[in-house]
Each structure stands twice: as structure tokens, then as C-alpha cells.
Amino acid sequence: xxxxxxxxxxxxxxxxxxxxxxxxxxxxxxxxxxxxxxxxxxxxxxxxxxxxxxxxxxxxxxxxxxxxxxxxxxxxxxxxxxxxxxxxxxxxxxxxxxxxxxxxxxxxxxxxxxxxxxxxxxxxxxxxxx
Numbered sequence: 083x084x085x086x087x088x089x090x091x092x093x094x095x096x097x098x099x100x101x102x103x104x105x106x107x108x109x110x111x112x113x114x115x116x117x118x119x120x121x122x123x124x125x126x127x128x129x130x131x132x133x134x135x136x137x138x139x140x141x142x143x144x145x146x147x148x149x150x151x152x153x154x155x156x157x158x159x160x161x162x163x164x165x166x167x168x169x170x171x172x173x174x175x176x177x178x179x180x181x182x183x184x185x186x187x188x189x190x191x192x193x194x195x196x197x198x199x200x201x202x203x204x205x206x207x208x209x210x211x212x
Contacts, residue, residue: 119165126161126169126192128188129158129161129189131189134189136185136186139157139186140153140182140183141153141180141183142181144181151167151170154192154195166192169196173193179196179200
């Protein structure tokens with residue numbers, strides 16, 4: 083009886099240890115993924131080194147930041163449309179990306195691309211104010 087009780091106690095302790103190890107592993111992986119995503123929001127590297135290659139994209143009228151991100155991701159200009167969406171939300175270009183035809187390069191960062199896509203709208207606003 084004592085042997086069985088000792089065996090059950092050891093088995094219960096090993097089961098708890100296993101559960102703790104699994105939870106620690108999951109928390110570590112989740113934390114690493116969250117850190118990586120957060121880091122990439124502000125320090126995302128371009129797809130390729132310079133000189134890269136030019137890609138023509140068309141942004142339709144009324145496109146949301148997520149739709150623009152999807153267009154850029156499908157064109158091979160960015161890695162993650164969700165990351166682009168968040169970068170746009172946190173940037174000075176939030177709500178300023180204009181529809182149109184653009185030639186973007188794979189060596190540009192998302193910030194560089196947003197600057198180009200918002201530039202046309204800013205220049206037309208400046209000229210109408212003068």
C-alpha cells in the first residue's frame with residue numbers, strides 16, 4: 083500500500099512538473115513572438131538590400147490601410163499586411179495614404195512607402211493653400 087501511495091505521489095509530482103514546463107514554454111514562445119512583432123513595428127527591415135527591384139502597384143480609391151497592406155504584401159514589397167496596418171496607424175501618415183499608381187522598391191521600408199503614397203496628397207494640399 084505504501085509503495086503504491088509513493089508511486090502515485092511521484093506520478094502526480096511529475097505530472098505537475100510537466101504541466102509547469104509546458105506553461106513556461108508557451109509563455110516564453112508567446113513573449114518572444116510579441117516582442118518580435120513589437121520590435122518589427124518600429125524596425126522592420128526592407129525585403130531586399132539596395133538596389134532592390136521596382137514594382138508598380140495601384141492603390142484603388144477608398145482602400146483601407148489593411149487593403150493597401152494586402153496589395154503590398156501580394157506584390158512582394160512587405161512581409162506582413164497586419165504589421166503594415168499597425169505601422170500606418172502609429173505613423174504620421176495615418177489616414178493620408180492616397181490612391182494612385184506608384185512605383186515602389188523592395189529595398190524600401192514600409193515607412194518609405196507610406197511617405198511616397200502620402201506625398202502626392204500633401205503636395206496637392208499645400209498647393210491649394212497657397
